[in-house]
Amino acid sequence: MLNITPNIIVKASQLRKVYGKEKTVAVDDVSFEVNRGEVFGLIGPDGAGKTSIFRMLTTLLLPDGGSAMVDGNDIVIDYKKIRSNVGYMPGKFSLYQDLSIEENINFFATVFGTTLEENYEIIKEIYVQIEPFKKRRAGKLSGGMKQKLALCCALIHKPKILFLDEPTTGVDPVSRKEFWDMLKRLKDQDITIVVSTPYMDEANLCDRIALIQKGKILSIDTPNAIVAAYPDALMEIKADNLYYLLRDLNAYEYTLSCFTFGEFLHLALKQNNVNSKLELNTYLTSKGHQNIIINPVTPTVEDCFIKLLHD
Amino acid sequence: MKFFTNWHAVHKEKMHNMKRLISFVKKEFHHVLRDPKTLMILFGLPIVQIMIFGFALTNEVKNSKIVVLDQSKDASALQLLNKIEASRYFEIEKSVTSRDEMEEAFKEGKIKMAIVIPDQFQHDLLHDNKATIQIISDATDPNTANMLNTYVNSIINDFQSSLMQGTNIPYRIIPEIKMLYNPQLKGVHNFVPGVMALVLMLVCVMMTAIAIVREKETGTMEILLVSPFQPLMVIVAKTIPYLILSLVNVTMILALSVLVLDLPINGSLGLLFAVSTLFIITCLSLGMFISVKTQTQQAAMLISLVGMLLPTLLFSGFMFPIENMPLPLQIVSNIVPAKWYYIMIKSIMIKGLGFMYIWKPILILSGITLFFIVVSIKNFKIRLA
16 A cells, blocks of 8 residues: 555556557656645656556556555545546646536536535636636637636636646647646645646746656656756857757767757756866857857756756 | 434435536537537438438338138139239238238238138139129338239239130129228328438437547546546436437427328327337437447447448338348348337337237337447446547
8 A cells, every 4th residue: 555644645656557559658657746735747748648647647547557646545446536536627628619618617517516606716716817708608719718717617626636737738828827827826725736738948837847758757856956956067059050050069079968949059068167168169160150159057947858868 | 313414415415416417418408409510410300301201112022921811712712812822922921710810910010911702702703703802901001002902913813814714704803902001002101100210210329429429539528537427427418318309309200290291190199209219218328339339429420320320221121121131131120129110100100009019129129228228338438548
């Protein structure tokens, strides 16, 4: 049996999921713990196994190995209890497109044996934003509004834990920011949130994150601790021709890693001292680059992720 | 005290379940009533079908079972009967001794025709040169009845001319033709039950299958699974709207038949609706079965069409008489629910028969329904994949 301390609400132990005849391993011995009341993020690219983990934790899939407890219930044995007590928002918008906002919320409220009035306080802040359109059918809503509606439906029964599978994928930046603000406020209502996202910039908004790739967890910690653990000095570099710049930097003898990061390149050197920047500048000038900008930069979660991938 | 609180909790849970069910059914009605395409199939289809099938269909009839009531038992009668038996159109099921027995055979639906040869047939023929013979046909299927009459007439003519060979006595056998159940030979009598079977099959099987699979395809099933909702209730809630709408459909078809096509309903209306409800439930259980076995709406539709609609058309006896089919196909026809419904509807609506004559099809349909309900529930997935 798993040993659950009161503070841990989700505990996954060596969860494993294998698909198909080829035995493709989607989730490979994943273990993590989520503390009560925190926002826990699973960060990783598409195909990393995030959705499979979510589906196992929400009892939709049986694990092929390992076990997990959600709020003290085993995901295989006590699946019925888990189903009544968690909120789940799948990656794809999965509400009834031909029902109105109001009808969708009322339907899911009844399914969970409650009413909109009873739990209005929980969803109030989100609901007021879409309430003016409550007679409109879900299929005719914008992406951001659909997402708010889906969140309302997942929250209507006041779940202790909320599982959000890529809630911000395909949503515009403004709505994404709004959404994360909403999540922060939910945290104040003692709802634990487990969220997955492919966007590295959203990692900083979580209390703790697990970086995941190809079904394996690379690192689990707070975003700050993960960034602090970055071992190398990082520079951002820009010049007129980014393409040749990248080629030349990769050919540079002291380069540890170099990759594009927005309009800059991020470069980590094997050895870093006071003269590094100067030497680099000389090297690049000798290669004919112009308007060279070199700045030291603090690493982001994405840098850490790439670093972990290369190790 | 503990018992009381327990009871209270159970009672509360039951109340919740009831509320859930009602709200689910309400949702399903919204799905149906807000989709013009669904509505078209649901209510446009039966009207169109009634119109289309109004044009009678021709079909050849072979080996029709008949009974013979031979009251004369003389040589001429025997000769004529041998001739009839020898033809490939008829097969004498048995000889009966009374009209009651004959009528019973009709009601059982085993025979298509009865031939009554009166007392002193040969005597009349030889002395008066003229004898009558009574031919009674089951005209619920007017095409078949007409055709059989033509066949039997030509056999009698044949017999007549063979008698006259070598003599110039003009022997005449006058057939008295009587159409049972459907004296005006109305084609509608035949196709209305057929259309009912077809429409219900289409609406119930395909629509429920699609409605359940749609939840899987759009991902809403994923949310429903992660809820206190019982899988069984999803199924029940999905089928209730279609049960109600199908009953509306039955009423509509019957009203059309009576008001527009002047078709009388000879039997009990209550029994007719009871039997229709049973058949609708059979179809719903089939739809459920398809839905638990398929993942996409397209697959569900294809299986419903090919797997259900075609057998219904072919094996219900509505388009092609089952008795003409090779034995293996006749056996196959027994597992087609529409066949039994078609038999029952014809018996009730046209022949005006009561429960005692259709208890067997009722039992068979109930069996099929139970089978599919049990299999569907056993196969319902409580998880994804």
